[in-house]
Amino acid sequence: MSYIEFKNVDKKYQMGEITINALDDTNFQIEKGELVVIVGPSGAGKTTTLNILGGMDTATSGSVFVDGKDVTKLKGKELIKYRREDIGFVFQFYNLVQNLTAKENVELATQICKNSLNPDEVIEKVGLKDRKNNFPSQLSGGEQQRVAIARAIAKNPKLLLCDEPTRSTRL
Ligand SMILES: Nc1ncnc2c1ncn2[C@@H]1O[C@H](COP(=O)(O)OP(=O)(O)OP(=O)(O)O)[C@@H](O)[C@H]1O
Ligand SMILES: [Mg+2]
Secondary structure: OOOEEEEEEEEEEEEOOEEEEEEEEEEEEEOOOOOOOOOOOOOOOHHHHHHHHOOOOOOOEEEEEEOOEEHHHOOHHHHHHHHHHHEEEEOOOOOOOOOOOHHHHHHHHHHOOOOOOOHHHHHHHOOOHHHOOOOHHHOOHHHHHHHHHHHHHHOOOOEEEEOOOOOOOOO
8 A cells, every 4th residue: 555545535515506526536646755746727626635635624535545544534633633743734825823933833833743853943944044033924925935834844744745835935
């Protein structure tokens, strides 16, 4: 079995009378250590795929195996643990905490994880050493995105899921 197996995954959104098939029998496998890029037009289902893989959304049907366990079956504390310890997520729209500085945003993530990396070192890696005490509103779009990248990397997760991570920045 591959490290990640997406099997016959459907995702339907019901909007009143209309059903949107965001994912229709999606299948793929990813091996451990692989770097994979999902490419497709706007609305193709890229964010939906990442959200299901990261345990932030549920599939309508199908199964999603990560490291041997079916994450579509996780509930309650198990699901929280999976999202907290196994997943690092760079959101398409950053989702930074606005009243925390860049460094505090990264620290917040590392404080809840077991094998986290040093926040200062990760911030330096994304080139924000001189910006770490700024609040998100005091940063450019690309800088905010780099804080979001640092926050995900600093968790040292099994899976780093990045939704258009270079939309606003070039590292
Ligand atoms: N919460 C929702 N309710 C209803 N429809 C949704 C919802 N979220 C996504 N969709 C629809 O599902 C489809 C896939 O959306 P998704 O966000 O996964 O696309 P995407 O490939 O990430 O697009 P983009 O490149 O624009 O970010 C789209 O048609 C979208 O309108
Ligand atoms: Mg998207």
